Amino acid sequence: MKNKRMNGYLLAGLILTGLLVALMLLGKFWTPYSPTEMNGAAKLQPPSWAHLFGTDNFGRDIFSRVMRGGGTTLTIAVLTIAIGAVLGTLIGAATGYFGGAVDDALMRLNDALTAFPSILLALLIISLVGPGKTYNVVIALGIVFIPSFARVMRTQFASQRNVNYITSARLMGAGSLRIMILHMLPNTLRTLLPALTIGFNNAVLAEASMSFLGIGVTPPDASLGYMLSEAQGMLVKAPWYAISTGAMIALLVFGVGLIGEGLQKLEREVD
Amino acid sequence: MKKHTMAILLSLLLALALLAGCGGSGSTTATPAPGTNNQTPATQAPVNTGRRATNEIAIGVAQDFDSLDPHHMTAAGTKEVLFNVYEGLVKPTADGRIVPAVASEVSASEDGLTYTLKLRAGVKFHDGSAVTMDDVVYSLNRRMSGEDAAAYLKALDIISEVTTEGDTLTLTLSEPSGEFLAYLMNVYVIPAANADPEGKPIGTGPYKVASRAAQDSLVLERFADYWGEGGKLDKVTFKILENAESLVLGLQSGALDLVSHMTSDQTTQLSAQSFRIEQGSMNLVQALYLNNARAPFDDVRVRQALCYATNKQGMIDLAFDGFGIPLGTSMFPSFGKYYDESLTDYYEYDPARARELLAEAGYPDGIDVTITVPSNYTPHVNTAQVLAEQYKAANIRATIQPVEWNTWLRDVYNGRDFQATITGLTSDNMTARKLLERFGSTIDNNFCNYSNPEYDEILAKAVSAIDDAEQTAYYRQLERILTETAANVYLQDMADLVAVRSGLKGLEFYPLYVLDVSTLEWE
Numbered sequence: 001m002k003n004k005r006m007n008g009y010l011l012a013g014l015i016l017t018g019l020l021v022a023l024m025l026l027g028k029f030w031t032p033y034s035p036t037e038m039n040g041a042a043k044l045q046p047p048s049w050a051h052l053f054g055t056d057n058f059g060r061d062i063f064s065r066v067m068r069g070g071g072t073t074l075t076i077a078v079l080t081i082a083i084g085a086v087l088g089t090l091i092g093a094a095t096g097y098f099g100g101a102v103d104d105a106l107m108r109l110n111d112a113l114t115a116f117p118s119i120l121l122a123l124l125i126i127s128l129v130g131p132g133k134t135y136n137v138v139i140a141l142g143i144v145f146i147p148s149f150a151r152v153m154r155t156q157f158a159s160q161r162n163v164n165y166i167t168s169a170r171l172m173g174a175g176s177l178r179i180m181i182l183h184m185l186p187n188t189l190r191t192l193l194p195a196l197t198i199g200f201n202n203a204v205l206a207e208a209s210m211s212f213l214g215i216g217v218t219p220p221d222a223s224l225g226y227m228l229s230e231a232q233g234m235l236v237k238a239p240w241y242a243i244s245t246g247a248m249i250a251l252l253v254f255g256v257g258l259i260g261e262g263l264q265k266l267e268r269e270v271d
Numbered sequence: 272m273k274k275h276t277m278a279i280l281l282s283l284l285l286a287l288a289l290l291a292g293c294g295g296s297g298s299t300t301a302t303p304a305p306g307t308n309n310q311t312p313a314t315q316a317p318v319n320t321g322r323r324a325t326n327e328i329a330i331g332v333a334q335d336f337d338s339l340d341p342h343h344m345t346a347a348g349t350k351e352v353l354f355n356v357y358e359g360l361v362k363p364t365a366d367g368r369i370v371p372a373v374a375s376e377v378s379a380s381e382d383g384l385t386y387t388l389k390l391r392a393g394v395k396f397h398d399g400s401a402v403t404m405d406d407v408v409y410s411l412n413r414r415m416s417g418e419d420a421a422a423y424l425k426a427l428d429i430i431s432e433v434t435t436e437g438d439t440l441t442l443t444l445s446e447p448s449g450e451f452l453a454y455l456m457n458v459y460v461i462p463a464a465n466a467d468p469e470g471k472p473i474g475t476g477p478y479k480v481a482s483r484a485a486q487d488s489l490v491l492e493r494f495a496d497y498w499g500e501g502g503k504l505d506k507v508t509f510k511i512l513e514n515a516e517s518l519v520l521g522l523q524s525g526a527l528d529l530v531s532h533m534t535s536d537q538t539t540q541l542s543a544q545s546f547r548i549e550q551g552s553m554n555l556v557q558a559l560y561l562n563n564a565r566a567p568f569d570d571v572r573v574r575q576a577l578c579y580a581t582n583k584q585g586m587i588d589l590a591f592d593g594f595g596i597p598l599g600t601s602m603f604p605s606f607g608k609y610y611d612e613s614l615t616d617y618y619e620y621d622p623a624r625a626r627e628l629l630a631e632a633g634y635p636d637g638i639d640v641t642i643t644v645p646s647n648y649t650p651h652v653n654t655a656q657v658l659a660e661q662y663k664a665a666n667i668r669a670t671i672q673p674v675e676w677n678t679w680l681r682d683v684y685n686g687r688d689f690q691a692t693i694t695g696l697t698s699d700n701m702t703a704r705k706l707l708e709r710f711g712s713t714i715d716n717n718f719c720n721y722s723n724p725e726y727d728e729i730l731a732k733a734v735s736a737i738d739d740a741e742q743t744a745y746y747r748q749l750e751r752i753l754t755e756t757a758a759n760v761y762l763q764d765m766a767d768l769v770a771v772r773s774g775l776k777g778l779e780f781y782p783l784y785v786l787d788v789s790t791l792e793w794e
Contacts, residue, residue: 038660040589057536058589058656219656219671233649236516237536 007269010262016255020248024074027067035060035068036220044238053244057234062227062241066248069222073252076138076223077203081196083142084203088149089192093180095150096157107154113147118202119209126215137216141206145199152195156188190267197260201253208249224249322528323793327506328775330788331518331527335486335511339472341459342413342422347784351531352509354785355491355502356397357459357474360388360407360440361452365779365787367607369452373402373460373475374440383447383737386455390438395496396462397479404435409463426454449734449742450702477502477789487511491788503777503792522546528772531786534650535592538768550594551767551780555695556601556706557651559642559658559760562689564720567638574757576628577640578618580665581658581760585620590653594766600750601696601706603764605782609703609746614754625665637666643683643692646673650765651693658693684718695765697784704734707749710758721758 027035032052039059047054053062091110095103113121125140157180160166169179208225210216212232217223224245231242322328337346341357344350360374371377375391394402413419415427429451432443444451465473472480477499478491489509493502510527512518519537521527522545538548559577561568568574587595596604599614629637640662644655652673659669674682683689698705708714711730712722726749733745754761771778777790 036660038589038657040585043589058653058660218673219652220659233515234536236540 007262007265009258009265013255013258013260013262016251017259020070020252020255021074023067024070027064027069027071031061031064031067033061033064035064035222044234046238047240047244054238054240056230056238056241062244065222065227066224066245069224069227069245070248070252072134072217072221072223073204073207073225073249076134076141076207076217077200079138080141080145080203080207081199083138084145084149084199085192085196087142088146088151089153089185089188091146091150092153092155093157093184096154096159097161097176097180097184099158099161103154106150110147110150114151118144118206119213122206122210123213123215126210134217134221137207137210141203141210144206145203149195149199152191153188156191157184160184160187194260194264194267197256197263200256201260204249204253204256224252323774325506326504326793327508328504328528328772328788328791328793329508329510329526330786331512331521331530332509333511333513333515333518333532335513336483336489338469339480339483340422340469341461341472341474342410342419343469351784351786352489353472353474354476355478355507355788356472356476356480357461358476359456359458359460361455363456363781363783363785365781367605367782369456373407377452383449383451384444386442386444386451388440388442390440391498392438394475394498396475397473397494398462398465399496400462400464402460402462402475404438404440406463407440407460408433408435410460411458413461414458424454424457427458447735447737449737450704453702478507481506500789502789504788507788507791522770522772528775529769529778529791531767531769533768533770535594535766535768538770539592541770545773546770547773549769549771549778549780551769552596552603552605553695553697553765553767554603554605554782554784555697555764556598556603557654557693557695557762557765558598558601559691559693559762560719561691561759562687562720563722563758564687565690567632567634568690570632571756572628572632573634573638574760575618576625576632576665577662577667577760578757579621579625579628580662580667581618581762582620582661583762585661586654586657587763590650590657591763591766594768595763596766597763598761600754600761601710601759602703602746602750605764606703608743609750611747611750614750617754618757622664625667629666637668640667640669641672641690642669643672643674643679643689645676645679645694647676648694651695654762655693684716687718687720693762703746707746707753708734710749710753719759721753723752723756726752 037060039055042051042055042059044057045051045055051061051063053066056062056065091106095106116124122140122144125143126136129136129139166179166183169183174183204224207216207223208228211223211225212229217226219226227245228242228249231238231245235242332348332352334346334348336344336349336352338344338349339353341353344353358372360372361369361377362372364370371391373391373394374388376389378387379385390402390404390407396402411433413422414424415430417423429444429446429448430442431445434441434443460475461468462473465471475498477494477497479494481490481492483489488511491507491509493505495501510521512521515537518527518530518533519540522530522541541548559581561574561577563569563574583597587593587597597615599617600611602610604610604612626637629635642655642659644651646652652671655669655671659671662669679692683692696706696709708730709716710719710721710726711717712727729745729748729752733742733749736742736745753759767780769778774794775791776794777792779787779790781787
């Protein structure tokens with residue numbers, strides 16, 4: 001990757017994502033109103049200067065809740081991807097490098113896991129580890145994301161198994177672990193990075209779907225998905241609730257999508 | 272590469288459309304002509320649905336019927352509707368009495384062990400045949416023998432002997448029970464000759480089943496040969512619309528005339544010219560139920576602190592738009608003489624007092640509470656959210672744990688593995704006993720683990736009392752004990768909001784979960 005010229009996608013993506021992430025990180029420490037404070041006198045108010053995104057059915061400021069809830073969603077997505085990517089890479093590396101029976105066994109297991117719709121699988125795991133806590137959602141989603149990373153990484157490692165520089169390294173007496181980490185892993189980054197951005201987006205959407213279905217984040221904590229499910233019941237009376245929350249998810253996914261696209265474009269230019 | 276650019280452009284366009292859509296809807300709602308405050312033109316003038324001319328109505332219900340066989344139905348929503356089709360020897364009235372129905376006279380012996388019922392002359396089934404003593408005995412046997420497991424009613428086990436003589440039925444009980452007639456209400460009389468009670472529903476009620484389309488509708492027609500006053504409308508259609516929004520749309524479009532159990536949010540979407548909102552109550556005791564056996568709630572001061580930290584009216588205003596009757600004990604107003612209203616304000620909202628009590632009990636830094644709520648009941652989840660917020664002022668840090676209904680039943684209600692939970696307890700027959708007996712220390716469904724020797728003693732007296740006034744006094748004493756010892760944080764009897772199309776009158780609320788259509792009529 002000698003030519004690291006910025007491209008439009010990457011720049012736009014970084015700016016958009018940066019702004020949103022900054023807003024959500026800020027939400028961890030400061031919000032215009034308390035995200036949980038209820039106000040009977042200000043129920044279901046449309047957007048105004050006092051309440052940028054309006055208020056919900058308990059008179060809570062939606063903008064403050066989006067800031068705080070977005071942070072929760074962000075945390076879940078990042079941790080989920082971390083689990084998925086690390087474990088997925090380990091499994092992918094092992095199966096791709098060694099091949100043989102281990103490869104067959106793990107990849108069939110992988111196929112079996114992929115056969116489940118991801119939400120269903122997450123549901124199953126949630127029912128095992130118990131609902132309601134943020135870290136349980138992370139565990140469930142993390143496990144769900146392992147197979148896709150494992151598959152991508154396996155292909156990357158397998159394709160390098162018999163290339164000349166690996167054979168040379170092996171002939172020089174380098175150990176398997178050293179070969180995998182020092183010689184193979186760096187070459188997988190160009191695939192891994194875009195996969196991370198796509199995975200991140202899927203994680204945001206998965207968290208949203210799970211909380212929407214009521215098995216994810218629990219009240220009074222907020223997450224974008226949970227807020228969207230609350231907003232559904234008030235679609236006609238308070239459309240601003242669903243729109244502001246939905247737009248937040250859409251923009252976050254869009255921004256990170258742009259980064260992924262930019263990274264891929266960078267790769268193609270290098271090639 | 273082109274494809275990607277295209278995709279991104281398209282998604283941008285979509286995002287723009289979304290935002291534009293938002294702006295658009297904002298501007299249209301601001302434009303209605305002056306003088307009208309309705310958003311939908313279709314509901315501005317009262318809709319003439321044409322059903323008034325044919326003397327019929329359409330009612331929206333949220334769920335399909337689990338069984339049309341009266342001895343097999345279990346869902347509350349089914350019982351609510353089939354109340355119009357089936358009757359027992361006795362039946363309930365809107366003011367909470369139990370009156371003879373298929374029987375014309377009911378009398379009990381002094382010791383409460385023998386009940387004599389006389390079959391009413393001239394009662395006919397919907398198929399035109401007369402009700403005979405054989406049919407009554409058949410129906411009774413079907414519910415008490417256990418041969419048909421689904422129809423088996425355990426409460427009837429106390430019947431030790433059934434004898435008939437002409438049109439007189441004598442039931443002998445193994446022990447006296449003040450609530451026996453309430454259970455007899457559920458012995459719906461059906462014809463012994465009908466081999467298929469599920470597919471061919473035949474009863475004696477004021478309305479008969481004309482047709483049923485599963486998942487779609489149930490049509491009832493007026494039964495002309497009913498023994499009593501009978502229904503006023505010729506035809507009543509129950510439309511099944513599982514989505515709450517569709518029920519509202521159905522009312523707005525004129526497809527429906529009446530919908531029960533609405534939320535206050537939904538009722539505000541209806542125009543005041545076309546609909547009248549009637550408020551009854553759900554007849555349940557919604558409370559923050561506490562596990563009295565587990566620390567910190569094994570300390571009465573902590574439970575009282577929780578009561579002082581709760582602003583009931585504030586919660587009802589926030590989460591229920593003010594609809595709901597605050598309660599102070601395990602009894603609701605529909606029960607009339609048993610209900611002691613003075614207990615409602617026993618604990619005035621006072622977070623400072625709550626903090627003091629907590630400090631006294633050894634929790635100067637406050638306590639942490641986990642409130643488990645059944646996640647499918649939005650009202651309970653909303654209540655929990657408001658309480659969690661209120662409790663902050665009293666140094667009580669509440670976390671909410673929504674669980675799926677079956678998990679709730681298993682862990683909380685049956686397993687008693689919880690700290691605090693919000694739910695509504697009902698009495699499915701018309702007796703006060705059920706609401707109070709469950710706090711006896713040896714009772715199976717005492718899921719709060721409330722244990723108080725004084726309470727047990729009075730409860731035993733109340734249950735065995737034969738004199739009504741004496742029994743009532745005991746029950747009221749029990750209510751007071753529950754309040755004074757802060758067994759639970761009693762909240763409210765939730766409102767039951769019914770939207771009724773203008774011109775339709777006669778809706779009556781029962782202290783049971785039933786919808787009586789026989790009293791409804793067009794003006």
